[in-house]
Amino acid sequence: MNISEAIKGRISVRSYLDKPVSKEVLTSVLDTARWAPSGTNTQPWKVVVVQGEKKQAISDAFLAANKAGLETNPDYAYYPEKWQEPFKQRRFECGMDLYKALDIGREDKEKRLAASLANYQFFGAPVSLFFFIDKVMGKGSWFDMGMFLQSVMLAAREHGLGTCPQASTSDYPDIVREITGVSDQYSLICGLSLGYPDESKPVNQYRTRREPVEAFTSWLE
Ligand SMILES: Cc1cc2nc3c(=O)[nH]c(=O)nc-3n(C[C@H](O)[C@H](O)[C@H](O)COP(=O)(O)O)c2cc1C
Numbered sequence: 428m429n430i431s432e433a434i435k436g437r438i439s440v441r442s443y444l445d446k447p448v449s450k451e452v453l454t455s456v457l458d459t460a461r462w463a464p465s466g467t468n469t470q471p472w473k474v475v476v477v478q479g480e481k482k483q484a485i486s487d488a489f490l491a492a493n494k495a496g497l498e499t500n501p502d503y504a505y506y507p508e509k510w511q512e513p514f515k516q517r518r519f520e521c522g523m524d525l526y527k528a529l530d531i532g533r534e535d536k537e538k539r540l541a542a543s544l545a546n547y548q549f550f551g552a553p554v555s556l557f558f559f560i561d562k563v564m565g566k567g568s569w570f571d572m573g574m575f576l577q578s579v580m581l582a583a584r585e586h587g588l589g590t591c592p593q594a595s596t597s598d599y600p601d602i603v604r605e606i607t608g609v610s611d612q613y614s615l616i617c618g619l620s621l622g623y624p625d626e627s628k629p630v631n632q633y634r635t636r637r638e639p640v641e642a643f644t645s646w647l648e
Pocket of ligand 1: 437438439440521546591592593594595596617635
């Protein structure tokens with residue numbers, strides 16, 4: 428697989444096979460990703476790999492918090508408070524395309540809720556990785572984290588693995604810190620579900636849209 432194929436073929440995988448991922452493979456993915464660049468080589472990433480009972484405990488706690496109506500309290504605001512164009516429309520299309528792939532109608536609130544709660548079950552993935560950053564680090568280090576995250580997602584592809592980055596799994600950072608034993612000196616950036624994709628599921632067969640190069644590039648000569 429060449430680099431363009433690796434980048435263009437990566438999708439957010441939201442259905443997984445019930446097949447474990449070996450520690451050797453997971454280590455290899457992280458061993459590749461650690462070569463991601465970072466400002467002054469600070470390597471600000473901290474990763475917790477969660478599987479088995481611990482993963483189930485986090486999932487159960489997320490679902491219980493949601494059921495109890497507990498207010499989400501992420502460590503940072505991922506999205507704007509008030510959506511503006513063109514981002515509003517792109518976000519809308521993103522949701523619509525996903526619901527279409529899941530065959531969920533606009534009015535079907537029950538199925539929509541179930542689709543949303545699937546986030547808290549890591550879409551059935553056997554592995555969830557949680558990405559943390561030390562609170563002493565500045566804004567710049569957050570985009571180092573983004574590059575690291577993409578590196579993990581691409582390295583995973585080499586092993587036939589699929590991934591889904593999830594801001595939703597940082598809705599309740601205190602739950603994750605408590606169960607993983609990570610101190611509150613660290614901000615939880617996001618989770619990443621990982622496993623072997625269930626290719627037979629339509630949710631893994633559609634493609635999200637992208638703007639053409641002209642839409643975001645100016646050429647000055
Ligand atoms: C940091 C980050 C957080 C995301 N959080 C979620 C999430 O909580 N739930 C979800 O289903 N998808 C989530 N996504 C996936 C995006 O919806 C997806 O990347 C986007 O629609 C483009 O589709 P693609 O990844 O299939 O190319 C997230 C993506 C990123 C980069």
